[in-house]
Amino acid sequence: MRYSPIDSQLFIDNRKNLKAHLPAKSMVIMQANDVLPTNADGTMAFKQNSDFFYLTGVDQEESTLLLFPDHPDKNYREVLFLRETNETIAVWEGDKLSxxxxxxxxxxxxxHWTHEFERVFREMIYEADTVYFNSNEHTRNDSLTQSRDARFIERFRQDYPLHKLARIAPIMHRLREVKHEIEIELMRQACxxxxxxxARLLKFVKAGVYEYEIEAELLHEFVRSRSRGFAYQPIIASGANACVLHYIQNNQACQPGDxxxxxxxxxxANYNSDLSRSIPVSGRFTQRQRSVYDAVLRVFYASRDMLVxxxxxxxxxxxVGRLMESELKGLGLLSDHDIxxxxxxxxxxxKYxxxxxxxxxxxxxxxxxSKYHPFEPGMVFTCEPGIYIREEGLGIRLENNILITADGPVDLMENIPIEADEIETLMNER
Known part of the structure; x- marks a missing residue:
């Protein structure tokens, strides 16, 4: 991996917290993600299952975790299965974990090695009353691809039909929404x-530069800092493109005045940051652009202060909706009649x-x-208000990452310029 080794205490603590939520005689089965195909003999870049990484720190395919906290044999309370390497794998893919x-x-x-799984699993499974399986229960998930977890569940139902099955996702969601100190530090590094x-692109952006060139500048800086790259598909949207919320083509030239x-x-290290900024291609905002920008910035500051x-x-x-309503009215975009x-x-x-x-x-x-849980210390949220005026070809969004603490919100991106004057100054220093 590119990133520096992570203190294993994070994963030890995460497993300990999970075990505290399990009833007696429970077993947890957690799988790594698949390596997904592209075409011919190609594959996509590997991305580890987040829950599996959260509990193990293992960033490798074909891995399985079995947790059985009160198994009579202490050797079967935590078992990790890894893909055994050999000379051929070492030559073609590189070494795997020993x-x-x-x-x-x-x-x-x-x-244990993965080829030992069936033997070890049978030694464990008959002592369990309830078996917890993982599944993707994110409210936005609509993937049609069957996961490694899902395939194993199908097989398990056939081989062990009398066991009680349960969902681990609700427990994992509750644990993961409050971050460990080590997780917060990794997110600070991503930020x-x-x-x-x-900072690099503020000195690069100018009229005539293509959106994909800006993407390349960012990727260069990210990778050279031991990141795998973008945390998500980058949105680099000039002019009217900014009014398309998930614009990812990034193929247009930046025009003067946009x-x-x-x-x-x-x-x-698999932990993400999430930033949005809106900058003037020519180095200076117009009066109208600045008015909209400042309105979004006021909503941003007020929203950030409410993340408590x-x-x-x-x-x-x-x-936040009431704040935005007031700002849009001040910009002449909403009337009293509209409201x-x-x-x-x-x-x-x-609308905006x-x-x-x-x-x-x-x-x-x-x-x-869960959006139904009150905010509590250790949660990390984005804060990203925006105004999109399609008829003017103008879109402004500002976003930072906010850690909730007992003493109030902490902005993990407080050192990234966000004030319009500072951005203009930095863009014109080159």
Whole structure:
């Protein structure tokens, strides 16, 4: 892996927290992700299953974790299965984790090769009353691809039809929404790499530069800082493209006088950051652009201040909506008539601010977590208000990553320029 070794105490603590939520005689089965095909003999870059990584730190395919906290034999309470390497694999793919390395990464003492799975599994399974399986229960998931976990569940139902099956996802979601200190530090590193990329492009962007050239500058900076690259498909949207919320073509030339909307951020050690900025292609905002920018910035600061322990998802977003409504009225985009006659289920401000203000952030960019839980210390959210005026070809979004603490919100991106004057100054220093 490119990233520096992670303290295995993170994964030891994560497993300990999971075990505390399991009833007696429970077994957890967790699989690594598949290596997915492209065409011919090609494969996509490997991305580890987030829950599996959270519990093991193992960033390798064909791996399986078995947890059985109260198995009568202590050797079967934590078992990790790894793909055994050989000379051919070493030549064509490089070395895989040894058993010693697997223990060092995960803190799990009992390591077996994957070809030993059936024998070890049968030694364990008949002592279990309930077997917990993993599945992708993210509210935004609509993938049609069958996962390695799903294939194993099908096989298990055939081979062990009398066991009670249970879902581990609700427990994992609750655990992952509150971050460990080590996780927070890894996310700080991702934010730091993102800051370096943004500083680089402020001196690069100018009229005539193509959006994909900006993407290349960012990727260069991210990779040279030990990141795998972008945390998500980058959005580099100049002019009217900024009004397309998930614009990813990144193939247009930046025109003089346009605003460039950037939704670009780095990952580090599988942990993600998520940044949005809007900058003037020519180095100076027009008066109208600046008015819209400052309106979004005021909503950003007020929204960030509401990300505090004890607040709730619905009340937070209702208040952000009221703030945005006021700003849009001040910009002449909404009238008193629009507001008085709006549909409560589809407020008038949604015409210009159609997306949510925040989402959980962590091992996944849209990380797992429940909007029904009050905010609490250790949660990390994005804060990303925006205004999109299609008839003017102008879109502004500003986004930072916010850690909730007992003493109030901590902005993990506070060192990344966000004030319009500072951005203009930096762009004109080159």
């Amino acid at each position: 058993k010693v390395q697997g223990t060092k990464v995960s803190g799990i003492e009992r390591i 730091g790499i993102t800051a370096q990329g943004f 605003v460039l909307l950037l939704d670009v951020a780095a990952e580090y 322990s004890g607040n709730t998802w619905d009340s937070y977003h209702r208040e 008085t006659n709006q549909n409560p289920e589809l407020p008038a401000y949604k 601010f159609p997306h949510g203000t925040s989402h959980f952030l962590g091992l996944d960019v849209h990380d797992v977590g």
